[in-house]
Structure formats: C-alpha cells, structure tokens
Amino acid sequence: MRSDVQIQSDLMAELKWEPSLDEDAIQVFVKDGVVTLSGQVPSYIQKWIAERTALGVFGVKALTVQLTVNLPQSSVRSDADIARLAQSVLSWNSLVPDERLKIMVENGWITISGEVQWDFEKRAAVKALSSLFGVTGLTDLIHLTRKPRSPLALKTDIEAALRRSGGDMHPHIDVIQEGDCITLSGTVHNDFERSMAKRIAWRAPGVQTVVDHLQIG
Incomplete structure (x- = not known):
C-alpha cells in the first residue's frame, strides 16, 4: 500500500507535468488515500483536467474537489451567449445527436439533459461543452436509452469484450450485473487497464451505471 506522502508527491508531479495546468494554483491534500484538491483555476476545463489527473495517480482511492473556477474578465460570457455557443457546438459534432439534448x-x-442511445454520445457532448469560454461548471443529466438484448447477454457481451482486449486482464475481472448497473471487481495491473475495463463496460448497450471496485495490484 502506498503512503499518503507518496501519493501526494506523485500527484503534484503529475499536475506539474500537465502543460495546461498551473500547478501552483492547486493545493493537494491526501489522507488515507483520499485526495482533496483545492484552489482556483481560470476555466472549467482546467478543473476537469485536474480531476482526471488526480484519478489517474496510482494509489488514489477517492477524490474530493474543492476547486473553484475564477474566470478572467476576458473569458466571461453571458448565459445567453454560452447557451447559443453550446447549441452550435453540439450541432456541429458528428458524434452527438443534438436534437435529443x-x-x-x-x-x-451548464446543465445538459436529454436522451441518447450510447455512452460515447454522452461523453462526446460533455467533452464538447467543457472547454467553452465562460463555463464555470457542468451537470450531466443525459439518460441512456438503448436496451440490451437480454440481461444475460449484457454480462456475456462485456466478458467477451474483455477477452478480446488481449493480455491477461480479463481472468482477474469479475462482471456483476444488477439490472442496467454493471459492477467491475477484481484486480488490474495499472490505471490504463482499469480505464480500459470501464470503457469496455460502458460500450455495452443498455448500461446505465458502471461501478468501479477494481483494485490495482
């Protein structure tokens, strides 16, 4: 098990390594593997990047975010301008069914709601809006509507996709299904395998929730 000091040191190094972030503006506190990020950033996308960077550090068990977005005057936009730009950006994104959102x-x-069939459509919409000028935060209320062929097929398809991913990852991952919720448990070698397993689970039609109980070891 990694110590809090090791996790904090690695995370601060990762924040410094990320060129889009000002690591001096972000404070890192770690207790029992739970990371707290605090401070101010000049855009929502930088907050988003800091969160993803923290979650990718080995040993992090959970994340608490107390970062605030303090927009410079040059980035401030009216709500009407942001809404118009958001609708335009979605309409020009070929991965997003904007008529459903x-x-x-x-x-x-920004609060985005509506229904799409696939998780990649949902992620594409959220990613497209996250970097817009003037955005201070984003709430994702998009609902997935595509249903699996059968409950058994959902679990079976995910397990088959894990096998196709190669390596020896799949024998160490258990797929548990409760309705449209998938729980992944077991062990993986690193955060890359952990992220890959979650992406594979989200690609299955009908999945509404993926619970990550995977351990790195």
Whole structure:
C-alpha cells in the first residue's frame, strides 16, 4: 500500500507535468488515500483536467474537489451567449445527436439533459461543452436509452469484450450485473487497464451505471 506522502508527491508531479495546468494554483491534500484538491483555476476545463489527473495517480482511492473556477474578465460570457455557443457546438459534432439534448445555463453553469442511445454520445457532448469560454461548471443529466438484448447477454457481451482486449486482464475481472448497473471487481495491473475495463463496460448497450471496485495490484 502506498503512503499518503507518496501519493501526494506523485500527484503534484503529475499536475506539474500537465502543460495546461498551473500547478501552483492547486493545493493537494491526501489522507488515507483520499485526495482533496483545492484552489482556483481560470476555466472549467482546467478543473476537469485536474480531476482526471488526480484519478489517474496510482494509489488514489477517492477524490474530493474543492476547486473553484475564477474566470478572467476576458473569458466571461453571458448565459445567453454560452447557451447559443453550446447549441452550435453540439450541432456541429458528428458524434452527438443534438436534437435529443437540451441546454440550460445559469451563472455560467451548464446543465445538459436529454436522451441518447450510447455512452460515447454522452461523453462526446460533455467533452464538447467543457472547454467553452465562460463555463464555470457542468451537470450531466443525459439518460441512456438503448436496451440490451437480454440481461444475460449484457454480462456475456462485456466478458467477451474483455477477452478480446488481449493480455491477461480479463481472468482477474469479475462482471456483476444488477439490472442496467454493471459492477467491475477484481484486480488490474495499472490505471490504463482499469480505464480500459470501464470503457469496455460502458460500450455495452443498455448500461446505465458502471461501478468501479477494481483494485490495482
């Protein structure tokens, strides 16, 4: 098990390594493997990148985010401008069925809702909006509607996809299904395998939730 000091040191190094972040603006506190990020960043996308960077560090068990977005004056936009730009960006993204989605903006905070069939459509929409000028936060209320052929097929398809991924990852991962929720447990070698397993689970039609109980070891 890695110590809190080791996790903190690695995370601070990763934040410094990420060129889009000002590591001096972000404070890192670690206790029992739980990371807290605090400070101020000048855009929502930098907050998003800092969160993903923290989750990718070996040994991190959970993440608490106390980062605030403090927009420079040059980045401030009205809610109406943000809403118009958000709708335009979605309509120009070939991966996003924008006609099924709705945008609400309040004080720079975007709430996106609606229904799509696949998780990649949902992720594409969220990613497209995260880097817009003036955005201070984003709430994702998009619902997935595509249903699996059968409950058994959902679990079987995910297990088959894990086998196709190669290596020896799949024998060490257990796939547990409860309705449209998939829980992944077991062990993987590194965070790359962990992320790959979760992406594979999300690709299965009908999955609404993926619970990650995977351990790195």
